[in-house]
Amino acid sequence: MTNIEKNLEVRDTITAVPGFRASAVDAGLRKLPAPDLALIVADQPCTAAGVFTTNYVKAAPVLIDQARLEAKPNHMRAVLINAACANACTGDEGLRNAEQSAAWVAEAIGCAPDEVLVMSTGVIGVQLPMHKLQKGIPAAAAALSESGWHDASTAIMTTDTRPKRFSVNVNGIHIAGIAKGAGMIAPNMATMLSMIATDAVISVEFLRRALREAVEQSFNRIVIDGDMSTNDTVLLFASGASGKTVGKDVDYHAEFLPGLTAVCKALSQAIVHDGEGVTRFITLNVTGARSTAEARQIANTIAISPLVKTAFYGGDANWGRIMMAAGRAGVKLDQNKLSLWYDDLQLVANGTPLNYDDAQANARAAQPEVTVRLDLGLGDQEATIWTCDLSHEYVSINGHYRT
Amino acid sequence: MTNIEKNLEVRDTITAVPGFRASAVDAGLRKLPAPDLALIVADQPCTAAGVFTTNYVKAAPVLIDQARLEAKPNHMRAVLINAACANACTGDEGLRNAEQSAAWVAEAIGCAPDEVLVMSTGVIGVQLPMHKLQKGIPAAAAALSESGWHDASTAIMTTDTRPKRFSVNVNGIHIAGIAKGAGMIAPNMATMLSMIATDAVISVEFLRRALREAVEQSFNRIVIDGDMSTNDTVLLFASGASGKTVGKDVDYHAEFLPGLTAVCKALSQAIVHDGEGVTRFITLNVTGARSTAEARQIANTIAISPLVKTAFYGGDANWGRIMMAAGRAGVKLDQNKLSLWYDDLQLVANGTPLNYDDAQANARAAQPEVTVRLDLGLGDQEATIWTCDLSHEYVSINGHYRT
Structure with missing residues (x-):
């Protein structure tokens, strides 16, 4: 802003x-x-x-x-x-x-x-x-x-x-x-x-x-x-x-x-x-990218991943799914340069998990609003997008929308 | 085959x-x-x-x-x-x-x-x-x-x-x-x-x-x-x-x-x-494409659409979502040439809904196995992929996978 x-x-x-x-x-x-x-x-x-x-x-x-x-x-x-x-x-x-x-x-x-x-x-x-x-x-x-x-x-x-x-x-x-x-x-x-x-x-x-x-x-x-x-x-x-x-x-x-x-x-x-069945508001911030376009591409791919979204719904800091989604975004990455934060808590540095407290990580993933930052370590461009979790309620709403 | x-x-x-x-x-x-x-x-x-x-x-x-x-x-x-x-x-x-x-x-x-x-x-x-x-x-x-x-x-x-x-x-x-x-x-x-x-x-x-x-x-x-x-x-x-x-x-x-x-x-x-929480097996057949690659691109986009998948979970023949997903696949389409079938029942001809029986359409969407055919009216190439619905159980499994 x-x-x-x-x-x-x-x-x-x-x-x-x-x-x-x-x-x-x-x-x-x-x-x-x-x-x-x-x-x-x-x-x-x-x-x-x-x-x-x-x-x-x-x-x-x-x-x-x-x-x-x-x-x-x-x-x-x-x-x-x-x-x-x-x-x-x-x-x-x-x-x-x-x-x-x-x-x-x-x-x-x-x-x-x-x-x-x-x-x-x-x-x-x-x-x-x-x-x-x-x-x-x-x-x-x-x-x-x-x-x-x-x-x-x-x-x-x-x-x-x-x-x-x-x-x-x-x-x-x-x-x-x-x-x-x-x-x-x-x-x-x-x-x-x-x-x-x-x-x-x-x-x-x-x-x-x-x-x-x-x-x-x-x-x-x-x-x-x-x-x-x-x-x-x-x-x-x-x-x-x-x-x-x-x-x-x-x-x-x-x-x-x-x-x-x-x-x-x-x-x-x-x-x-107010998205359908949303329980968490997630700010995805992809930094250290070669270009804004690549940062957005990765942020979008993370945001649409059902596995990432359901993990947030469960309040589960299953960050490996964020890495997985980033890796399949079609943007060339060096997995040994990836670093990841949930709010202030760093979980991954240069592709390797840190010795963080799992309870602290889950507590952050379970908040009504959380910011996830993924640094690619490739450049100085970035992008931010806003997304949400995928809940039982989403499935209920959309499984029977017409009835 | x-x-x-x-x-x-x-x-x-x-x-x-x-x-x-x-x-x-x-x-x-x-x-x-x-x-x-x-x-x-x-x-x-x-x-x-x-x-x-x-x-x-x-x-x-x-x-x-x-x-x-x-x-x-x-x-x-x-x-x-x-x-x-x-x-x-x-x-x-x-x-x-x-x-x-x-x-x-x-x-x-x-x-x-x-x-x-x-x-x-x-x-x-x-x-x-x-x-x-x-x-x-x-x-x-x-x-x-x-x-x-x-x-x-x-x-x-x-x-x-x-x-x-x-x-x-x-x-x-x-x-x-x-x-x-x-x-x-x-x-x-x-x-x-x-x-x-x-x-x-x-x-x-x-x-x-x-x-x-x-x-x-x-x-x-x-x-x-x-x-x-x-x-x-x-x-x-x-x-x-x-x-x-x-x-x-x-x-x-x-x-x-x-x-x-x-x-x-x-x-x-x-x-x-045996996919996570799967209740329906869906064969997506995209025909009338200019190329196999375009047919596959459209079939894949339909297959990953949460709105399409949840509609199948609900046994709801909400076929408009299939059209929506096809249209966002990044493949140039003529919406006035699209035709759609659920098994043997044609729902859409040349972009316009037919006067079909909604109960019959829903009955097909609610089967354990259903074949959806989307004809693009653009050529003679095609592709088939196999996919499934998105259920409450999928969300349950993946919301708490680690716990």
């Missing part, structure tokens, strides 16, 4: 973001009654950017949003988010349904259909229940208010146990975001949906660059199970309502980017904390 | 392999009394070959065996296998201990120390208890017999619930192998130990090639959890006791290679069936 980020106060709440209104309704998409449809609307056309899944199987909303952000990046007015149905692997009908949903939003708020973006989360391979959306969308539009962000953050939850919403103020501008996460979280990018809003005045070029850089330091640094969804999307809308311009009134490097990054980090770390 | 393989009778037993004796003893390596040290000895120097883990973190026995097979491939006399300690991440002391163990075997049976190979399985990062091996090795040598293979196959088990031993006779030669598996199984190569013996007369060149080709069709086609161990080793010894020469009396392509492949397939599939 940079000093600039440290000085930012990230709040676990969103009061309002000038220029935006939000809402949520129960459109009857879920099996049990609960809000399931969120709408965020800007009073005026926004500058907007997005980062999307790199999965070759992309949900209909991803395909539509990518095209619209490319075509009209300065004219975005709204985002519709539904839970309970991913609208992925749904063919042409899925694309038509996504377009129709956006058109109903446009009709309700008064804008062009291609100024509305859509995000979906839920089961893959099922069509959207359009008759429910046809009723739900006008209801959501009628419910819009400046203070609707918390309702929206709750409506987009799937297996999340807590809503995720964070905000920061920096030099008179607001940056605020909501996200849903839980499963299918892997770098490039973290599998989840997030909608971030700011009232800064900012060019498309600056906005795209800021989002890419912030995501790289946050959502792309978290791993839950290594799977990557068909729907991953982070959207960033700028209303300009503050009247303060990034690059003139607000410094890009010292103010806007750190503020955006802080919100993205808070959202992404909250996703790991 | 080729017609030649179909005509081979692979037996789930090993009576004897001319030229070899085997044994096992309880050397006190495990927490509870049970055989834990296996020895296989050839009466005369053997031609030998090995295939080893590609993990950059290699256990001491792997490093030693690789060097010895390179130096004296026509002079191998014995293999010592211990359970309960992997002798990995053990530095110079681990190497010295592996060498000393081999030297004790050499002393007991009367050969040069570098004619003995060693394999270890168990916890990483712990040194071998040498005082126990010093007593156990002569006891194992004293217990050697032609019918000792079953004892040996039992002694090398870790979390295996059943010993794995298979044999085949082809044109008057014997090929027989034992293996241990269970966790940490991923392609390139399957994480496990296996010792295979034949009484054929065969050159080092033929032997190495046969082992490489057989492993490629068997051990490298199985996935349990995607992790790859520091100790993976398959050894193949040829005693020549049959007097029949491969390439002269025995055809390489029509007899020796199919026989060896059949034994390797039986061993590797038994490893998946």
Whole structure:
């Protein structure tokens, strides 16, 4: 974390973001009654950017949003988010349904259909229940208010146990975001949906660059199970309502980017904390690498290893599995240069176990939060990622997700 | 399976392999009394070959065996296998201990120390208890017999619930192998130990090639959890006791290679069936690929997906997760060309779900054995791998493996 980020106060709440209104309704998409449809609307056309899944199987909303952000990046007015149905692997009908949903939003708020973006989360391979959306969308539009962000953050939850919403103020501008996460979280990018809003005045070029850089330091640094969804999307809308311009009134490097990054980090770390069945939050720090890319490659491989993750679940300092995972990451290593720490306790030096106290090591592995550092002894580059354990509860949740 | 393989009778037993004796003893390596040290000895120097883990973190026995097979491939006399300690991440002391163990075997049976190979399985990062091996090795040598293979196959088990031993006779030669598996199984190569013996007369060149080709069709086609161990080793010894020469009396392509492949397939599939906590055996068949490599890449990515594996555990035909995993495999796909079957039931055609009966799909997903076929619609290449589900029991076993 940079000093600039440290000085930012990230709040676990969103009061309002000038220029935006939000809402949520129960459109009857879920099996049990609960809000399931969120709408965020800007009073005026926004500058907007997005980062999307790199999965070759992309949900209909991803395909539509990518095209619209490319075509009209300065004219975005709204985002519709539904839970309970991913609208992925749904063919042409899925694309038509996504377009129709956006058109109903446009009709309700008064804008062009291609100024509305859509995000979906839920089961893959099922069509959207359009008759429910046809009723739900006008209801959501009628419910819009400046203070609707918390309702929206709750409506987009799937297996999340807590809503995720964070905000920061920096030099008179607001940056605020909501996200849903839980499963299918892997770098490039973290599998989840997030909608971030700011009232800064900012060019498309600056906005795209800021989002890419912030995501790289946050959502792309978290791993839950290594799977990557068909729907991953982070959207960033700028209303300009503050009247303060990034690059003139607000410094890009010292103010806007750190503020955006802080919100993205808070959202992404909250996703790991609230991952499916998670009992431990693990910070993996790979140091002494030849390059950041190699350090990340190793950290990611450790993070997705079921053997590493289950050992943490058991509170077992079975560090050999970390060495094993590091060795299979496809990065050339010298096993005689590897050193390993659990928090402050060094377990391995130059590939050989030290004479540490096993009870002390297990005590560290069994904490709710633990930092594991693996030094490769090859260079001076490093990378950090955040991950979690693999528990019985994860298996329970995902063994019967649809039932 | 080729017609030649179909005509081979692979037996789930090993009576004897001319030229070899085997044994096992309880050397006190495990927490509870049970055989834990296996020895296989050839009466005369053997031609030998090995295939080893590609993990950059290699256990001491792997490093030693690789060097010895390179130096004296026509002079191998014995293999010592211990359970309960992997002798990995053990530095110079681990190497010295592996060498000393081999030297004790050499002393007991009367050969040069570098004619003995060693394999270890168990916890990483712990040194071998040498005082126990010093007593156990002569006891194992004293217990050697032609019918000792079953004892040996039992002694090398870790979390295996059943010993794995298979044999085949082809044109008057014997090929027989034992293996241990269970966790940490991923392609390139399957994480496990296996010792295979034949009484054929065969050159080092033929032997190495046969082992490489057989492993490629068997051990490298199985996935349990995607992790790859520091100790993976398959050894193949040829005693020549049959007097029949491969390439002269025995055809390489029509007899020796199919026989060896059949034994390797039986061993590797038994490893998946007996994987940690496994409740379902899944055959993944990716067809319509541009290349075999791409088909395998996709099959492997599906096989390691925790979301796919937990859905199978739950008997849930949540096929969208298979599409998701295929899409994140790093192979360029056209999602509108993907088609999917569970056994005979087609669920998806050209990227769009068919109007199938969900109960029928779930019934197939809930079988003890199921075949999933994903057609990419891109070409005429294909690949098959064997994998399993991810259960509560897997998490239990691996959350508390050391305790």
